[in-house]
Amino acid sequence: MAKTALTGTRVRARRLDLGLRQADLAKAVGISASYLNLIEHNRRRIGGKVLGDLAAALQIDPANLTEGADSTLVQGLREVAGAFQPLLGRRPELGQTDEPFAGLSHAQPRPATLPTPPEPSEDLADRFPGWAAQVVVQHRRIADLEATVATLSDRMSHDPHLAAALHDILSSVTAIRSTSSILTGDQQPDPAWQTRFQRNIHEESARLAQASQSLAGYLDRAAEAGPGTATPQEELEAWLAARDWHLPELEEPAPDIAALADTAGFKTPQARDFAQDWLQRAHQLARVLPLDRLADDLAEGWPEPSALAHRFDVPVAHVLRRLAALPPSLSPSPVGLLSSDGAGALVFRRPIDGFPLPRIGAGCPLWPLYEALRRPDQPRAATVELPEALTRRFHVYAAAETRVPGTFAQPAVIEATMLILPHRTAAEGPARLVGSACRVCPRAACAARREPSILALTRDSF
Amino acid sequence: MAGRVLLIEDEPNIIEAIRFILSRDGWHVDIHSNGLTALEAVQTRAPDVLVLDVMLPGRSGYDILTDLRADPATRALPVLMLTARGQKADRELALRSGADRFMTKPFANDDVLAAVRELAGG
Numbered sequence: 001m002a003k004t005a006l007t008g009t010r011v012r013a014r015r016l017d018l019g020l021r022q023a024d025l026a027k028a029v030g031i032s033a034s035y036l037n038l039i040e041h042n043r044r045r046i047g048g049k050v051l052g053d054l055a056a057a058l059q060i061d062p063a064n065l066t067e068g069a070d071s072t073l074v075q076g077l078r079e080v081a082g083a084f085q086p087l088l089g090r091r092p093e094l095g096q097t098d099e100p101f102a103g104l105s106h107a108q109p110r111p112a113t114l115p116t117p118p119e120p121s122e123d124l125a126d127r128f129p130g131w132a133a134q135v136v137v138q139h140r141r142i143a144d145l146e147a148t149v150a151t152l153s154d155r156m157s158h159d160p161h162l163a164a165a166l167h168d169i170l171s172s173v174t175a176i177r178s179t180s181s182i183l184t185g186d187q188q189p190d191p192a193w194q195t196r197f198q199r200n201i202h203e204e205s206a207r208l209a210q211a212s213q214s215l216a217g218y219l220d221r222a223a224e225a226g227p228g229t230a231t232p233q234e235e236l237e238a239w240l241a242a243r244d245w246h247l248p249e250l251e252e253p254a255p256d257i258a259a260l261a262d263t264a265g266f267k268t269p270q271a272r273d274f275a276q277d278w279l280q281r282a283h284q285l286a287r288v289l290p291l292d293r294l295a296d297d298l299a300e301g302w303p304e305p306s307a308l309a310h311r312f313d314v315p316v317a318h319v320l321r322r323l324a325a326l327p328p329s330l331s332p333s334p335v336g337l338l339s340s341d342g343a344g345a346l347v348f349r350r351p352i353d354g355f356p357l358p359r360i361g362a363g364c365p366l367w368p369l370y371e372a373l374r375r376p377d378q379p380r381a382a383t384v385e386l387p388e389a390l391t392r393r394f395h396v397y398a399a400a401e402t403r404v405p406g407t408f409a410q411p412a413v414i415e416a417t418m419l420i421l422p423h424r425t426a427a428e429g430p431a432r433l434v435g436s437a438c439r440v441c442p443r444a445a446c447a448a449r450r451e452p453s454i455l456a457l458t459r460d461s462f
Numbered sequence: 463m464a465g466r467v468l469l470i471e472d473e474p475n476i477i478e479a480i481r482f483i484l485s486r487d488g489w490h491v492d493i494h495s496n497g498l499t500a501l502e503a504v505q506t507r508a509p510d511v512l513v514l515d516v517m518l519p520g521r522s523g524y525d526i527l528t529d530l531r532a533d534p535a536t537r538a539l540p541v542l543m544l545t546a547r548g549q550k551a552d553r554e555l556a557l558r559s560g561a562d563r564f565m566t567k568p569f570a571n572d573d574v575l576a577a578v579r580e581l582a583g584g
Binding site: 171176177185197200 | 476478480486517554555567569570
């Protein structure tokens with residue numbers, strides 16, 4: 001529990017619960033009623049004898065008067081306030097109060113004898129912990145539901161299989177509707193046309209049946225594979241997530257990668273083959289960046305990736321991928337990782353809480369990931385801020401590598417990687433404002449926007 | 463005869479139904495099914511009204527329409543856009559691209575007929 005400036009509030013609340021008059025309590029404690037009034041309005045800090053006497057008179061443990069609201073709850077309320085800031089168009093009510101400093105200009109120093117007024121979030125959490133908890137829970141539930149809606153809509157928009165199947169179905173339905181409307185309308189076509197249209201309906205019905213079955217099968221396969229595991233990439237990511245993104249087998253000198261892929265239980269052979277390629281690359285990283293040589297670097301926090309790359313004489317991108325595949329015990333903090341192919345499509349995603357990732361397709365054009373893709377010889381680092389809440393900042397490192405060298409006949413195959421780390425310090429200073437993907441980003445006036453957003457666009461902080 | 467309509471659509475049975483209802487209403491209907499050569503078809507056929515599908519082989523209806531609006535010769539050509547995607551964002555994109563009317567599939571024949579008549583000024 002955090003100590004707060006709300007001792008007076010608790011004194012007052014307890015007094016009222018006991019049905020005591022202010023004057024009577026003051027007399028019992030040996031202080032003036034006016035002084036007690038200042039205490040109860042948090043304009044005087046108390047401790048020692050006065051606190052003890054008040055607690056005794058109020059038949060309560062002194063700690064119950066001084067210990068504040070659950071700091072987790074207060075932080076939750078701050079998140080709620082921050083989330084509403086773009087809608088309200090003003091800063092959240094942190095540290096703002098209209099008493100007792102009303103009338104004081106900002107140029108006047110705060111009297112040293114007066115305590116810092118309580119923060120409204122803290123005040124709410126302390127006075128009404130149940131309601132405050134409800135506000136936080138509902139806010140987080142709304143955020144989760146928004147993310148689910150965005151994910152589902154993202155899938156509808158960007159899943160090529162789903163889009164093609166739906167297009168087929170709607171085309172057939174359109175043809176059937178239009179044709180049957182002609183046949184059943186007031187103006188009957190001549191027999192030759194009737195025959196022709198009946199044949200068309202028959203054709204489209206068969207096509208519709210096939211497309212429907214194909215779609216149902218596709219969705220069934222996706223459901224069997226588990227939530228969000230419709231593609232080989234997603235199957236691999238789901239498996240890795242279940243293994244905490246670290247495979248001790250790959251740390252061995254000569255692991256049986258084919259057997260590891262076989263025993264992973266992938267639903268499709270494509271996923272198994274995709275995983276085997278990934279495992280092979282990951283094992284190579286484990287060989288050149290062994291854990292025993294990284295452990296010291298990780299003891300004090302995340303090391304600077306280019307320094308590691310220089311020391312081990314490997315590309316920066318290899319360091320980034322290795323840092324995202326460490327055992328949880330060695331990771332200084334949660335970590336996320338994105339890899340993109342030359343077209344900008346995300347080919348690997350290790351999510352990190354607070355940094356939503358699009359299901360399919362490319363992410364926010366402003367990510368340093370894409371800067372690295374454009375300049376494979378130049379690693380990038382930046383502090384980025386997501387639009388979900390004021391405190392959602394991350395530090396990211398991005399670098400690209402040539403997977404297949406180019407020839408005169410073929411261009412090089414480039415892959416970019418971005419490591420995502422929680423921002424270590426408080427959310428201050430400049431940060432690059434980025435999003436997750438245009439379709440689900442609320443930043444209305446972004447110059448890099450490539451498609452409309454499905455979310456209600458709010459006031460932009462650009 | 464009511465006028466000339468160019469239908470740019472690649473679904474054969476949709477083409478047949480739309481052509482039937484428009485022809486029955488007195489319109490001369492030309493058909494073109496390839497997005498890559500759609501602009502040439504518009505120039506060649508010189509329709510009074512263009513009925514344009516969005517999902518075409520080779521090129522999207524949005525891109526075709528954008529080019530039509532950039533050409534002084536076709537800037538004012540009335541266009542009815544057809545699409546299977548009826549989200550608000552798709553409607554707004556169609557209008558931004560220069561469509562005069564936007565209709566989602568599946569549509570009612572009478573609505574298509576009414577839209578063509580209206581766009582032709584009838």
